Amino acid sequence: MLRILFYKNLNMNISTQLPENMEIELHGIVQEALNNVIKHSGANSVEVNITQKQDNLILEIIDNGQGFNVKKVEAISGIGIPSIRERVNRLGGEVTFKSGVGSGTRVRVCVPLDYDVQSSV
Numbered sequence: 001m002l003r004i005l006f007y008k009n010l011n012m013n014i015s016t017q018l019p020e021n022m023e024i025e026l027h028g029i030v031q032e033a034l035n036n037v038i039k040h041s042g043a044n045s046v047e048v049n050i051t052q053k054q055d056n057l058i059l060e061i062i063d064n065g066q067g068f069n070v071k072k073v074e075a076i077s078g079i080g081i082p083s084i085r086e087r088v089n090r091l092g093g094e095v096t097f098k099s100g101v102g103s104g105t106r107v108r109v110c111v112p113l114d115y116d117v118q119s120s121v
Contacts, residue, residue: 002044004034009051018057022111025087026059032087033061033107036080041065041105052113056093059109067099084109091115 018026030048037046043065051058073081081097084107088095093111 002038002046005045005047007047007049009049010057018113022091022115025091026057026109026111029059029084029087029107029109030061032080032083037061037063037065037105040068043104053110055113057111057113059111061107062104064104067101067103067105069101070097070099 017023034046034048037043041063043063046061046063049058049060049062051060085095088109088111091111092115093109095110096108097105098108099105
């Protein structure tokens with residue numbers, strides 16, 4: 001069984017809503033990352049954190065799975081990591097993957113809150 005914990009720490013006014021295209025892209029990033037956790041990590045716990053730092057939204061997906069060699073996996077033709085990178089690029093942001101064999105994985109996405117998201121979803 002996989003335990004998924006969601007955390008939110010935003011300084012935004014409670015009535016503030018992200019642009020719809022940004023919400024769709026962020027949802028797709030979380031969905032793809034969780035799919036990778038389920039398919040590949042062997043994790044029994046994963047955290048999804050969303051926070052705000054200055055004018056940026058930080059999204060982190062952290063699992064306690066088996067981890068992987070990031071450079072080796074990025075060299076393999078697959079859908080997961082390229083799909084996440086593509087979505088982050090559309091948001092004008094940056095993504096990092098931190099992992100190591102036996103040490104779990106952390107996907108960190110940083111996107112500007114004021115970015116004009118293109119309607120290419």
